[in-house]
Amino acid sequence: MQAAYGSSQVLFGLDLRLQAGEVLTLLGRNGMGKSTTLRCLCGWMAPTAGRIRFCGEDVSGWSADRIARLGLGLVPEGRQIFPNLSVRENLTAFAANRCAAREPWTEERVFQLFPRLQERAANMGNQLSGGEQQMLAIARALMGNPRLLVLDEASEGLAPLVREEIWRCLDHLRAAGQTILVVDKYVRRLIRLADRHHILERGRMVWSGDSAELAAQPELWQRYLGV
Numbered sequence: 001m002q003a004a005y006g007s008s009q010v011l012f013g014l015d016l017r018l019q020a021g022e023v024l025t026l027l028g029r030n031g032m033g034k035s036t037t038l039r040c041l042c043g044w045m046a047p048t049a050g051r052i053r054f055c056g057e058d059v060s061g062w063s064a065d066r067i068a069r070l071g072l073g074l075v076p077e078g079r080q081i082f083p084n085l086s087v088r089e090n091l092t093a094f095a096a097n098r099c100a101a102r103e104p105w106t107e108e109r110v111f112q113l114f115p116r117l118q119e120r121a122a123n124m125g126n127q128l129s130g131g132e133q134q135m136l137a138i139a140r141a142l143m144g145n146p147r148l149l150v151l152d153e154a155s156e157g158l159a160p161l162v163r164e165e166i167w168r169c170l171d172h173l174r175a176a177g178q179t180i181l182v183v184d185k186y187v188r189r190l191i192r193l194a195d196r197h198h199i200l201e202r203g204r205m206v207w208s209g210d211s212a213e214l215a216a217q218p219e220l221w222q223r224y225l226g227v
């Protein structure tokens, strides 16, 4: 897949495959093309070349709404929850069992996953802390029962303990068989969470491998991720 903003090409021949039940990360420093890749996958922008297949369909050029209905649940950068709706209203606005999940997510189940949200159920989106907003953004995506959950910088701006709460939730989802694509920068924690990793550098995939391989090569972290 390739992508460009106007005449400026920013993705060059990315080849990305995700199997059902797998957790994959996209890593790279700022400006390397991670968000652009997600924008293409979610239908917010069309690739200039190549194809995107999802659930057996060629979704290249589909609208974001249509791709979401096929089963892609996005937890966007900056959370983007509805500030003037309550926690409960934010959740019900997204509820749908589009993929006929056998045990669909319900308000009760997401409250079990995030007990803090239950305590805040009647609060407006703009009354929540950053961590609670992030939990709500994940819970809201789950309410659509996505086949693929995509998280763009979900841990950004969160205190370490709250961040760990988010990671633990993702561990739990993984154990339950949820397919997940994560863009984030905490490589040590991502090695524990995910199965495989891709590193992007100036719009090109420069390294791909599993968690054991990434853990064994800290020189890669320094070279491509600056950690």
Ligand SMILES: Nc1ncnc2c1ncn2[C@@H]1O[C@H](COP(=O)(O)OP(=O)(O)OP(=O)(O)O)[C@@H](O)[C@H]1O
Pocket: 005, 010, 028, 029, 030, 031, 032, 033, 034, 035, 036, 037
């Ligand atoms: N709306 C836009 N218009 C023009 N160029 C853009 C736009 N958004 C991103 N770019 C450029 O595309 C390249 C890739 O950006 P992208 O946001 O995909 O990177 P990223 O890896 O997600 O980084 P970050 O973590 O900062 O979001 C960068 O050179 C960036 O300046």
